[in-house]
Amino acid sequence: MAIKRKVNNLLALAVLSVIVERPMHRYEIASKLKERGKDRDMDIKWGSLYTVVQNMAKAGFLEEVGSEREGARPERVIYRITDVGRAEMREWTTELIADPELEATRFTAGLSILGVLPPELVIELLARRIATLEQTIGEIERELAALAGALPRLFTVETEYSLAMLNAEVAWARSFRAELVDGDFPDLEFWRRMHAENIDPADVFAIVERGEKPE
Missing domain, CATH: 1.10.287 (Helix Hairpins)
Structure with a gap:
């Protein structure tokens, strides 16, 4: 049975996959994800990274371990993965590999x-x-x-x-x-006629719903 998560976003899993190496701030996390092409493997929305990291900390997957500041830049909070986060990463990966899911494209x-x-x-x-x-x-x-x-x-x-x-x-x-x-292709001529004669789509659906063969 799939685990009901407080954070259920593939970006969260991507974050866990890089921060497991060492503590990082959000900018370094984003840099690592881009460097490793995780945005190609997962549907990553960069604008939500800040919120996702915050939610992961609330869920206990990450914890703050300090902060740093470079020049006039805002202070950057540094996070590290927790034991709960490590367990979640393993369980989530197990689910993704074992359980097929039909994904619309x-x-x-x-x-x-x-x-x-x-x-x-x-x-x-x-x-x-x-x-x-x-x-x-x-x-x-x-x-x-x-x-x-x-x-x-x-x-x-x-x-x-x-x-x-x-x-x-x-x-x-x-x-x-x-x-x-x-x-x-079956019904190709009817498909052509639909457009050549500008047949109303409602009429086409009515034919299909009646179980009639298009001519």
């Missing part, structure tokens, strides 16, 4: 209302997406190749996973686009 949202666009435009948009994905895949492959032997694989497995997911997405997008280009 922007692409899924777009696909769910794909019919609002004509199929010819979708073919063009998919080509653009595939090209962008291929470029991203190439960049990640070069990054992994550069790190091979220089960094233990333990610290790159999340990048390997991201690469595998991107390859799966581009393979699906190519296959789907090919169906549209070749005319093999």
Whole structure:
């Protein structure tokens, strides 16, 4: 069973993952997170870092151990991870690895209302997406190749996973686009007619709800 947390934000987990090394202030935490690309692995909203760190201290995951000041800059509070924070990091990571969770994406949202666009435009948009994905895949492959032997694989497995997911997405997008280009996609002609004749979406939904086959 998932633990009900006072702080349930992946930014909090990212903070724990770097502050476990040594006590840090918020600016150093942010610097470490950016340096290690955690903003690519997790949905990090930098503007909420201050609040998240405060909430983690209230929850007992972090504790203040001092402060420092540089020149005229505001005083910076230094935090360290607590035993409770260490246990939380382990338990939370265990949950993330063991328990699959269906995560909605922007692409899924777009696909769910794909019919609002004509199929010819979708073919063009998919080509653009595939090209962008291929470029991203190439960049990640070069990054992994550069790190091979220089960094233990333990610290790159999340990048390997991201690469595998991107390859799966581009393979699906190519296959789907090919169906549209070749005319093999079911109900393609009705989809075209929806836009050619400007059929009201309400009428389309009525047809589907009645269980009728679009013609």
